[in-house]
Amino acid sequence: MEKKQYIPFESEEPQEEKQEQAATNIQQLGQTNIPQMTQDTNIHCLTIIGQIEGHIQLPPQNKATKYEHVIPQIVAIEQNPNIEGLLVILNTVGGDVEAGLAIAEMLASLSKPTVSIVLGGGHSIGVPIAVSCDYSFITETATMTIHPVRLTGLVIGVPQTFEYLDKMQERVVRFVTKHSKITEEKFKELMFSKGNLTRDIGTNVVGPDAVQYGLIDEVGGVAQALQKLRQLIEWKKEGGTMLQ
Amino acid sequence: MILYTIMPEHFIFQVDSDEYTKQKVVYYDGIPFLVQETETKEWEIVRNLSTNPAHFLEQKYAPGARFPLSMAATS
Structure with a gap:
């Protein structure tokens, strides 16, 4: 055909x-x-791939999601009346906390229906981005690594640095628990559990487990994600307001 | 040599600053692209940064496609 x-x-x-x-x-x-x-499409698709680049520019051989690209795109999507919904596709290893949270907050405050789908991996700071959308999907084989915030390669010199990191982590935890069904206790338990990651603390959550913990709404692929997005668009047209 | 460290690779083996200038974001037909210059003085598409899925179905916007330097706008 x-x-x-x-x-x-x-x-x-x-x-x-x-x-x-x-x-x-x-x-x-x-x-x-x-x-x-x-023909113009009413559903746009934002890909969060590779590393989420922060304030330091990564060398060009790195595949990176840059917030200076993504944020204006989200603004453009919010402004364009022809765009009715946004599909966010994640396959990221994580990256900069501030940049990741900025993208997550932008997506959470978008007035148009948003659906996220985690393919492959939505690790570390990819977790708040995945849960920031109105509805989230994860594929059967995709994984999400939940671990505490850390500084790569830099040394904690004074106790205040540790406290600063702790506060930063608290922001991530608050965002995730606010935008998903997971409880703070469960999320922290996954974050600090030992023995799941080799010589490291944290948990690597696989698709169906992420749904079971309430982190992600449903296991599914692109068909389910688009169907849900169309449903949300219809619902919004009928006068429903976006909850998240 | 085995280097065992939690430091990211680009902190230890610093990339030449020329590497950063090779790739650039330009607009072509109003669509943002990450491009690099070829020897033939053309832009070669490295990544399509558009959020419109329809733009990914056009063969002239696919990675590897080239367009003249003059066709690119900076914004």
Whole structure:
């Protein structure tokens, strides 16, 4: 059925141009055809991938989510009347706490329906981003690492540094417990448990367990996530207000 | 040499500052792209930063596609 749809597109193009295009495609992409879609879509998709970059710019070989890219995009989504919903896709190792929390707060305060889906991994500061949306999904095989806040490579010199870190961690815990069904006790228990991560404290939570703990709403893939998002859009149109 | 440390790699092996200037964010057809310059004086798309899923279906916006330097706008 899908093939049928693309045939008129191909036959419309002049033969010569088509051949030339196919050659550049093979050269540049290693593939011959990508379906064309011109109509505007009411659902936009934000990807949180790689490391969440903080105040220090990572070398270009790192795959990073930069807040100076993401935050204006969220502002644009909020402003554009044609966009009715946002799907947030996470596959992140975590990163900067401040930048991660900034993105999470932006998503939580978006007036449009948002649904998040964790694929692969939504670790560390990816957890608040995943729970910040109105509804969250996690795939069966995806994992989320919950661990305490730490400074990479820097030494805690004075007790005040430790207290500062503790306060920063408290903000993460408060955000997660406010935006998901997990209790503070359970979240902290996962955060400080020993023996789950090799020589480290914390827990690596797999998809269905994340749902069981109340951290994520449901196990599911892209179909369920989009269905939920459409449902939320409909519900909002009928006059419902977004809760989170 | 085995280096056992919790320090991130980029703190120990500092990347040359030229590496940072290789990639740039530009707008092409109003869509933000992370690009790098090629030897042929063109921009090669490294990453499509758009949130519109439709932009990912256009072959000219796919990673690896190139467009002339003059086609890029900074905002």
